[in-house]
Amino acid sequence: MRIGIDLGGSHIGVGLIEEDKIVGNVKDKILTRQDRVHIEESIINEIVRLVNELLAENNLSLKDIELIGIASPGTISNGFIVKAGNLNLKNFNIVGILKEKLNIPIYIRNDGKCAALAEKKYGAMKNYDDCVFINIGTGIGGAVFMGGKLLEPKRFSGFELGHMVVNKGGRQCSCGKQGCLEAYASIKALRLKISETLDIDSDISGQELREKIIPENREKVLQDIRTYIEYLKTGICNYIDIFEPEVVCFGGSFSYWKETALYKQLIKEIMEPNATFNASKPDFCMALYNNDAGIIGATIIDGN
Ligand SMILES: [Zn+2]
Structure with missing residues (x-):
């Protein structure tokens, strides 16, 4: 039995994981403004509390737990969490501090990579060796597998797929650079652009955007959709030329867009002969785990 922890921008989830299943309920804590005053302390205290509650509820002790993955x-x-903008963390020795308090093996990985590991080991990419996983939601992240192995640099996380520049000197990205793919092709970027065109509140959900706003305003937002597809296609075709994957898997909230005209047009354009260097194309698929991918993938260590 392992424990998976999903540390999000606004909440902490802690669950018992057996293979690809979450056993029982995930213990949750929403991070309040008060928690954010001393964010490091709050995260440590809440994780320790939630782990103990989870164990007690399941009549287990730490001795029954093989490892904790975050x-x-x-x-x-x-x-270390070197930097996490949305949590306002910098050089936070989270594993070191938690190990002192819990005294069992603890691992941490970038959430995009955790999601990719879950899809690779149990989900949509299970039957492929060379894979590009692209997580598209508020931002864009991802991971690459070659010969079945997750590519991981020694320094930092690497594979910042969303921060490849697709428009030199273009739109300001939250990372500080300009013209990143994320600034044009995240679901957030699409939401902002369409709400600007239609002059409506930008506080709409991805689901509303997909199921109501775009279908009902197809003509008015056509150019925005075209531009979105063009940028996303540029990014994906670059990944295909660099990595020659057997499969490209889409995760994050974009995985709900499978039946849309936008997704079908995107794939159609990528499949055009001159879109990539080699004419042979990968398969495309959507992630299967969605919300649970991070907490399950966090417990997969070295592919096991
Ligand atoms: Zn960027």
Whole structure:
């Protein structure tokens, strides 16, 4: 039995994991404004509390737990959260501090990579060796597998697929650079652009956008959709040329867009002969785990 922890921008989820299943309920804590005053302390205290509650509820002790895996946003290096903008963390020795308190093996990985590991080991990419996983939601992240192995640099997380520049000197990205793919092709970017065109509140959900706003305003937002597809296609075709994957898997909230005209047009354009260097194309698929991918993938260590 392992424990998976999903450290999100606004909440912490802790669950018991057996293979690809979450056993029982995930213990949750929403991070309040008060928690954010001393964010490091709050995260440590809440994780310890939730782990103990989870164990008690299941009549287990730490001795029954093989390891704890944490899925975290941001840049991770050697057990440290080097930076995670949305949590306002910098050089936080989360693994070191938790190990002192819990005294069992603890691992941490970038959440996009955790999601990719879950899909690779149990989900949509299970039957492929060379894979590109692209997580498209508020931002864009991802991971690459070659010969079945997750590619991981020694320094930092690497594979910042969303921060490849697709428009030199273009739109300001939250990372500080300009013209990143994320600034044009995240679901957030699409939501902002369409709400601007239609002059409506930008606080709409991805589901509303997909099921109501776009279908009902197809003509008015046609150009925005075309531009979105063009940028996303540029990014994906670059990944295909660099990695020659057997499969490209889409995760994050974009995985709900499978039946849309937008997705079908995107794939159609990628499949055009001159879109990539080699004419042979990968398969395309959608992630299967969605919300649970991080917490399950966090417990997969070295592919096991
Ligand atoms: Zn960027």
